[in-house]
Amino acid sequence: MKRLVLAVLAVGMMLTGVVHSAEALNHPGGTGGLSSLRGATNLEETRPADPMKRYPRDQGTINSDYVYQPPLIPHTIRNYEVSLNANKCLACHSWKNANDMGATKISVTHYQSPRQGQVLSDVSPSRYFCLQCHVPQADAKPLVDNDFQRVDALRE
Template identity: 80%
Template sequence: MAAAAKLDNPGGIGGLESLRGLAEIEATRPADLMKHYPKDQGVIDSDYVYQPPLIPHSIRHYEVSLNANKCLACHSWKNAKEMGATKISVTHYVSPQQGQVLSDVSPSRYFCLQCHVPQADAKPLVENDFKRVSALR
């Protein structure tokens, strides 16, 4: 009986749908459409308390590595006013381990894209009934 099941379902997905859809692992399917990132769409409202702000501009070709952080060229406290950008939160200058205020961005907060993502015109990956926190409306 197990052999018959393998013949009926060679990919072994058991009728389950993943983010790839119902495509068998071995099957080639068309690529998803590229996501559209609107240009300079202004500040995007938060949907829940303590949500990291979304990035309202393209970050293509931005380097955020051990040696450089393009985000800080505009968003550091030193540069934000001159660049007309939002300052990064003071929490980014606090060491979470010791609670110490640092003179530069904390190493644990240096890699911006761990928390902050560009706003994309993309459909949700899965259906949900999420509702914004009423205080943020």
């Protein structure tokens, strides 16, 4: 029985190899065109970089599109360090610094442990990496078309 299973597997592998060989004839070197959101390109070609996204200055508060949406960042975050050892966001947005810096304070929810709901004296480790949820608002066209509409309660 083991020999029969091994024979079937060997034949399957050989057939797969034949299929791959025929595919290699159509795309020599395995560099066939790939299509993604950035367009079609060959693996061996280097295309020009996309233009840098523009972050408008002083655009003020950006309205939410849905309930519980993390607020968007109304400024550039280029060269901001958010790592285990440093968090540039807290330099302005912590409760201690927000008034002096004229920045929005971090939500009280960021000072609570997620499982026990205990209030902590510092930002919860699960909320420390701000850029997991908050992103800068860029003046960029969408990668894909969509017909998303704001929640009725949030429409202006």
